[in-house]
Amino acid sequence: MPESQKSKGLSRRDFLKTSAVASASVAVAALGAPALINSQTLQDPVIYGFIGAGRQGNFHLKKLSVNRMGRCAVICDIYPPNLEQGVKTIGSNPDKELQDYRRVLDRKDIEAVFIVTPYHLHVPMVLDALSAGKHVFVEKVMMKEEDQIPKVFEAAQAHPNQVLQVGLQRRYSAIYNVATQMVHNGALGKVQFIRAQWHRNGSWKNPIKDQAFDRILNWRLYREYSGGLMAELGSHQVDVADWAYQSEPISVMGVGGLDYWKDDRDIYDNVSVIFEYPEGRKFVFTSICNNASLDFSETIMGDEGTLEITLGLNTAKATFYPEQKAPDAPTNVVKTANVQEQNWWAGATMKNRGRKIGVPILPNTPRKNPSFIEKEIMYAKKWLTEMGVLEVEKDRDAIAVEEEHFFHCIREGKKPIANVDIGAADSRSVIYANRAMDMKQKVFWPGKAEIPASSSEPKKV
Amino acid sequence: MRLPSCLPIKRLLLLFFLRVLLISAFIGGVLQSASVSSKKPVSTAGQQVSSKDWKERTDPGQKELFRFDDSRVSMACTYTVVVYGTDRIQLPLIVNTAFEEIDRIDQLMSNYNPDSPLSQINREADKHTVVVEPELFDFIQLCLKYSRESDGAFDITVGPLMKSWGFYRGEGRIPWFFELWNVMRKVGYQRLILDSHDRTIQFSVSGMELDLGGIAKGYAVDRVISLLKEYGIQTGFVSAGGSTVYGLGAPPNRDGWEIRIRDPLAPNDAGRNGGTVHLKNRCLSIAGNYEKFFKVRGIKYSHIMDPHTGYPVQDMLSVAVLTDSGVDGDAVDDVLYVLGVEKSKAYLEKHPGIEAFFYLPNGDKQWKMVNLKD
Numbered sequence: 001m002p003e004s005q006k007s008k009g010l011s012r013r014d015f016l017k018t019s020a021v022a023s024a025s026v027a028v029a030a031l032g033a034p035a036l037i038n039s040q041t042l043q044d045p046v047i048y049g050f051i052g053a054g055r056q057g058n059f060h061l062k063k064l065s066v067n068r069m070g071r072c073a074v075i076c077d078i079y080p081p082n083l084e085q086g087v088k089t090i091g092s093n094p095d096k097e098l099q100d101y102r103r104v105l106d107r108k109d110i111e112a113v114f115i116v117t118p119y120h121l122h123v124p125m126v127l128d129a130l131s132a133g134k135h136v137f138v139e140k141v142m143m144k145e146e147d148q149i150p151k152v153f154e155a156a157q158a159h160p161n162q163v164l165q166v167g168l169q170r171r172y173s174a175i176y177n178v179a180t181q182m183v184h185n186g187a188l189g190k191v192q193f194i195r196a197q198w199h200r201n202g203s204w205k206n207p208i209k210d211q212a213f214d215r216i217l218n219w220r221l222y223r224e225y226s227g228g229l230m231a232e233l234g235s236h237q238v239d240v241a242d243w244a245y246q247s248e249p250i251s252v253m254g255v256g257g258l259d260y261w262k263d264d265r266d267i268y269d270n271v272s273v274i275f276e277y278p279e280g281r282k283f284v285f286t287s288i289c290n291n292a293s294l295d296f297s298e299t300i301m302g303d304e305g306t307l308e309i310t311l312g313l314n315t316a317k318a319t320f321y322p323e324q325k326a327p328d329a330p331t332n333v334v335k336t337a338n339v340q341e342q343n344w345w346a347g348a349t350m351k352n353r354g355r356k357i358g359v360p361i362l363p364n365t366p367r368k369n370p371s372f373i374e375k376e377i378m379y380a381k382k383w384l385t386e387m388g389v390l391e392v393e394k395d396r397d398a399i400a401v402e403e404e405h406f407f408h409c410i411r412e413g414k415k416p417i418a419n420v421d422i423g424a425a426d427s428r429s430v431i432y433a434n435r436a437m438d439m440k441q442k443v444f445w446p447g448k449a450e451i452p453a454s455s456s457e458p459k460k461v
Numbered sequence: 462m463r464l465p466s467c468l469p470i471k472r473l474l475l476l477f478f479l480r481v482l483l484i485s486a487f488i489g490g491v492l493q494s495a496s497v498s499s500k501k502p503v504s505t506a507g508q509q510v511s512s513k514d515w516k517e518r519t520d521p522g523q524k525e526l527f528r529f530d531d532s533r534v535s536m537a538c539t540y541t542v543v544v545y546g547t548d549r550i551q552l553p554l555i556v557n558t559a560f561e562e563i564d565r566i567d568q569l570m571s572n573y574n575p576d577s578p579l580s581q582i583n584r585e586a587d588k589h590t591v592v593v594e595p596e597l598f599d600f601i602q603l604c605l606k607y608s609r610e611s612d613g614a615f616d617i618t619v620g621p622l623m624k625s626w627g628f629y630r631g632e633g634r635i636p637w638f639f640e641l642w643n644v645m646r647k648v649g650y651q652r653l654i655l656d657s658h659d660r661t662i663q664f665s666v667s668g669m670e671l672d673l674g675g676i677a678k679g680y681a682v683d684r685v686i687s688l689l690k691e692y693g694i695q696t697g698f699v700s701a702g703g704s705t706v707y708g709l710g711a712p713p714n715r716d717g718w719e720i721r722i723r724d725p726l727a728p729n730d731a732g733r734n735g736g737t738v739h740l741k742n743r744c745l746s747i748a749g750n751y752e753k754f755f756k757v758r759g760i761k762y763s764h765i766m767d768p769h770t771g772y773p774v775q776d777m778l779s780v781a782v783l784t785d786s787g788v789d790g791d792a793v794d795d796v797l798y799v800l801g802v803e804k805s806k807a808y809l810e811k812h813p814g815i816e817a818f819f820y821l822p823n824g825d826k827q828w829k830m831v832n833l834k835d
Contacts (some may be wrong), residue, residue, distance in 0.1 A: 062594055065595055065660075066593065066594050068592060081691070088596070089594075089595065091595025091598075202557070203554070205554055207555040207558055207692055209693070
């Protein structure tokens with residue numbers, strides 16, 4: 001096909017290659033969304049307590065209010081308006097606990113707890129909940145201090161029959177599963193670089209009703225309780241990088257500053273961090289608070305294609321941009337010389353490469369080996385979606401899925417997808433990135449610091 | 462290759478030209494932004510707030526009072542929120558929280574957004590029962606209460622009817638008789654099956670649809686007002702596209718928020734109005750045939766349907782009602798619009814605390830106003 005035609009769109013074969021890779025996504029089947037919907041009719045709902053009914057807490061409670069796999073017995077929050085709002089959101093008239101979360105843990109009828117509290121409270125509450133015999137769902141980021149990591153591992157090992165799940169909801173999105181499978185199966189070629197940004201334009205501050213609760217309601221702005229932008233936003237995206245690279249980073253360096261919102265906060269509002277993974281792969285994360293034009297997304301870049309993914313309020317979206325190889329890209333194939341030499345043109349030309357037409361990645365990937373007709377239908381649907389005739393099929397809300405999955409694991413005795421290993425790896429990235437910014441130094445993962453080899457002279461040919 | 466260098470005079474001319482261009486662009490920008498900032502904040506669809514209200518006034522004897530206003534588009538209309546308060550740092554944060562609340566309600570109740578819980582009901586409730594989150598369920602129950610009390614004059618199931626009259630796609634058409642007959646089978650609040658114990662909803666007829674568009678704005682206004690009160694705001698104003706406005710307290714040195722009602726025959730003419738009302742802890746809600754309509758052979762068909770006949774209501778230009786809440790206002794203005802003046806009298810007797818203004822056609826070019834108070 002002539003180069004000019006190729007650049008206008010994907011060839012059908014390219015398309016099938018992409019979609020076949022996408023359909024190889026076994027992980028989506030492992031999530032078992034349809035099976036989970038069936039088990040919504042569970043006769044034996046999980047009785048749970050809910051600790052922390054702030055903004056994120058109410059987001060969870062809203063989804064939980066239509067989830068019949070669990071039943072909320074008590075909501076706990078020390079701030080009365082939040083507690084009232086939480087009770088209203090869940091709608092099932094649970095008990096209220098205003099004093100101490102340990103009273104929730106003391107209750108014998110409660111099997112599981114959701115911990116959706118400020119960051120600094122996660123580990124103490126997780127440890128208490130595990131030793132009280134409860135299954136635990138804890139919001140990300142799991143650990144705030146490095147020395148908490150072994151403690152949580154110990155507790156998890158001491159209570160092997162209790163589910164410990166961390167709220168990294170991208171792991172439960174069908175589209176993110178398809179996207180990472182595409183990376184692992186080489187649909188993007190060799191991936192050396194991932195970029196993610198979480199850009200906002202706003203103070204990140206909540207108005208306050210009661211001065212006594214100022215710091216608590218705006219806990220995200222103070223280091224005493226918060227890990228700042230890296231923890232609250234970046235943790236989701238560094239987890240995607242870990243997932244795509246199938247590895248933890250080996251080092252991180254970064255620059256952070258409090259440059260725009262100069263109020264009484266002490267976290268950074270301007271963060272740029274570079275993570276290094278094995279084999280020279282990099283992940284760059286930026287987060288700012290005074291421009292929202294780029295919003296938030298993760299962009300995975302390989303030498304054969306780019307994948308841009310984002311998780312919106314309710315649904316995920318992924319777009320694949322095939323890379324156009326430069327005509328002068330290095331090739332190892334030496335062609336036979338029996339072709340007639342073509343006519344050459346003189347005069348400089350500019351050619352746009354890459355990022356031509358995006359192909360939406362669809363969440364429904366029915367079978368590992370789709371039949372001819374299925375492939376044709378998939379191709380037709382993608383083509384119509386690309387033309388704007390058909391609406392992009394949507395992923396199910398990842399927060400609702402992670403909650404279902406939590407209940408599912410409890411009842412079926414399964415291990416969660418976002419488990420303590422994933423939660424700890426994510427926490428380490430956050431802790432080390434913040435350390436790198438604070439100390440203005442490169443931070444290595446334990447045992448990964450290498451003394452650079454002595455600079456050897458380039459070999460002469 | 463190097464470009465041939467310009468002669469000094471040519472270069473000077475070029476620089477001068479560029480500078481003129483830059484300066485004129487800058488002046489243009491300044492003029493443009495000045496024209497924006499000097500614009501009176503006008504609510505788009507229903508009323509216009511007198512410019513006096515929008516000036517900042519402070520009472521010298523007391524703690525300094527600040528004023529903040531902002532507008533944002535949500536639910537397909539422009540919301541404006543004005544607040545007065547003594548904490549200048551908190552005011553923008555509070556207004557921002559108000560807009561977040563409006564967006565949240567849009568997420569919950571929009572039937573344009575395929576991900577909203579309302580769209581989920583519309584998609585699935587004819588196949589099986591759908592578990593609905595408490596807030597939306599309670600709200601649907603409240604809507605049904607208005608339907609029962611008005612004997613179906615207000616109905617959230619008119620969606621299919623609106624569709625067949627072409628109002629969703631913005632191209633009006635008169636449906637065929639049998640088409641209408643078929644559509645009417647899918648309309649009627651009695652056809653909804655609600656289970657308040659399990660919080661589920663189901664359609665008894667396939668093809669039904671819920672449309673909260675007529676009343677969700679009022680709910681958003683009420684939510685914002687209660688949010689403002691929670692943050693200690695005593696004086697504020699909320700406008701949902703101008704068709705539902707609420708005045709909380711009264712602006713400094715005023716008796717209330719002065720609102721001019723749009724002339725139903727010349728809604729865009731700032732020189733004419735249908736009367737002025739003062740709002741103090743009251744809501745003004747307007748249903749007008751000028752909001753969405755089409756004309757066939759000189760007859761105007763507006764978007765307000767009579768759920769009993771399946772036809773747009775005729776012989777009414779607009780109805781404005783004063784109520785204590787936005788939801789009440791948005792429901793009652795539709796009810797009265799459909800019922801007409803005579804039947805409305807009986808309705809208002811049963812529902813005290815409501816004042817209504819009916820704008821009726823009086824010949825082609827004029828209107829007459831009927832004011833009903835309980």
